[in-house]
Amino acid sequence: MTTVAFRVDASDRIGLGHAMRCLALADALRARRVQTAFAAAALPERTADLLRSRGHTVLLLASAGETWRGEPGGEFDAAAQRADATATQRALATVGPLDWIVVDHYRLGGEWERGAAEFARRVAVIDDNAQRAHDCDLLIDHNVSAVCERYDGLLPGRSLRLLGPRFALLRGQFARAKDAPLRPRARVARLLVAFGGADPTGETEKALEALALPSLSALDADVVVGAANPRLEAIRNLAQARGRVRVHVDAERMDELMDAADLAIGAAGVSALERCAKGLPTVLIAVADNQVPIAQALARRGAAVYLGIAGDVDAHRLARAVGGLAAMPNLVQMMAEKAADTCDGHGARRVAARMLAADIRLRPAAPADRDCVLAWRNHEATRRHALDPAPIDPVSHASWFAERLRDADCVLLIGEDDCGSVGVLRYDVRGAAARVSVYLVPERHGEGLGALLLHAGHRWLAANRPAVRTIDAEVLADNHASRLAFAEAGYTLHRFTLQRRLSSGE
Structure with missing residues (x-):
């Protein structure tokens, strides 16, 4: 096990x-x-x-x-x-x-x-x-x-x-079913206030002070706190004095509270992504320095409004932000859609799959691989994102394959794991540089194996072609799966190639 x-x-x-x-x-x-x-x-x-x-x-x-x-x-x-x-x-x-x-x-x-x-x-x-x-x-x-x-x-x-x-x-309760409709949030009637179990900077009380202002008197609210919060009694007193506020201690079903809310007030930690997975727009306050870039990035995406670091935000500023959003329902709905586009809640499953993927073994291609390589390369799923999507005829492929096997500057490798063939790697080596071409066996698409195959190639080159120090790759702009795989394998953007098609009338 x-x-x-x-x-x-x-x-x-x-x-x-x-x-x-x-x-x-x-x-x-x-x-x-x-x-x-x-x-x-x-x-x-x-x-x-x-x-x-x-x-x-x-x-x-x-x-x-x-x-x-x-x-x-x-x-x-x-x-x-x-x-x-x-x-x-x-x-x-x-x-x-x-x-x-x-x-x-x-x-x-x-x-x-x-x-x-x-x-x-x-x-x-x-x-x-x-x-x-x-x-x-x-x-x-x-x-x-x-x-x-x-x-x-x-x-x-x-x-x-x-x-x-x-x-x-994120926990499983935040995983969103594929193509599941988003809950409409075109009207702000209920808020969710949640700053984590400890809330060391006292943002929950600040939010309750904002809710007590006349401009927000029409809103209902759920407030989530941890049992160990040293100001729990004060928070309960503020909620009771304001009215129309429910205090939840160590809430186990945050997903249900998020589903019920139209807008959230919270920090930019893990809970910010939980809210995104539920399509819940947020007014963000950073409670630590490392939350600032996260809050800024979510604001740039249009999924949240970022007010600043905790010490720079008071109850009146918070109330103005919430009141302004309540007056712009179309903006709130757009924020909900942007939040949902940010995260689908299935990340833990994806990471687990990467960790448990069997080791990929690489071996040099042999003449007996010729027909399989052609079938994989000519499959529609492979050609869809190939630099040259045209199918290759068997005679041309046989000649090309034989030449590649003889070429000392071409490394042609077959990846395999315990389930069978994974894909093909080709490195065209020029001194200390190499250019990689990679594709998966069509039946293995969707298993997250692209980055693992590339990593196996890195290890093979280090052991067998140690003079190679850099690897280049060319990927079509709309091939998102391949771009993700290369990013996971440590590749960074080096240069752009731009293209314009000319019409016959030009």
């Missing part, structure tokens, strides 16, 4: 977001019959109980009380990271051999990951700030602001990058 462990912490000071996104991925893995375990140095008992209730093993690091008390901060020094990796290994000793260990922790970086590689076959990192170097096999950054270039120089060449809201680690 495949075994995946998670190293994550949670506390009232650092919040629950890291643990919740790990839980989303762990649930997706459990659905595929994977054994899962969590190792933590700081974890509220209610969170540990939630993890256990979902079938995940929870283990505490023996050194938790001495080295880590759930406080926010920067990356640990090398010695502390090595000590934490050792403590993690000891805590997970009873779980058995690890196929993957996933770490989601701002204070642990490359030094910890190198230690983890000694007791786990592969290391995955969940990150969202691109401020520290990693030594991992897989990096997941599901934020709207995530782009491939952010991690240049911070990752080893072997790392697969899963970037953007397509890989958002």
